[in-house]
Amino acid sequence: MRKLIASTFASLDGVMQAPGGPEEDPTGGFTLGGWMFAHREDESMDISASGFDARNRELVLGRKTYEIFAAYWPCQPDDHPIAKIFNATRKHVASRTLTALHWNNSTLLQGAVDSAIIALKAQPGPDLQMIGSGNLIQTLQSASLIDEYNVWTFPLVLGRGKRLFGEMARPSALRLVRSQVSTSGVVMSTYVPGGDIRLGSFAGAEPGE
Known part of the structure; x- marks a missing residue:
């Protein structure tokens, strides 16, 4: 069975809206389109390795x-x-x-x-x-259909805009399988599903137990 791979650019606070330019997606009054522009000449960022060029993929x-x-x-x-x-x-x-x-x-x-x-x-x-397609990513994440995530996290806080995962995301663990930092500070990470979230507590036992 072939894999479904999601690749996206995101700010440190998880915003993925309009990374490429002001006119790309101004919905919701978003005025910070083009926020990845300052990193455009960073040759350490290999788009092919993360699937952003869709080479050998549909x-x-x-x-x-x-x-x-x-x-x-x-x-x-x-x-x-x-x-x-x-x-x-x-x-x-x-x-x-x-x-x-x-x-x-x-x-x-x-x-x-x-x-x-x-x-x-x-x-x-x-x-x-x-690539991109934030609403679709959220829908398919909730259905546990995404096999791999390539998330490039840019050293920016945008404060508002469409986010990679919203409140309806399915709680789940991810396993980091690859990570690299570009010369301009972009963290390029690859994750695969890691099962359910394991919960615990750092609180000590109650007195007398």
């Missing part, structure tokens, strides 16, 4: 991320290495409002998204890669 995208990508990547030069991959690879889109997709090799997921992802994972083919 994309799974939420509606908003699909619309952002579909407006940008087809307009890039034909020899742009990431554009070549994104434009050619299969793209599976989760949306309750879109009825047609115009970006090459894109299809809408049918029915309940968790059931559609289960069916996709059971099909032969390369691993499935999510």
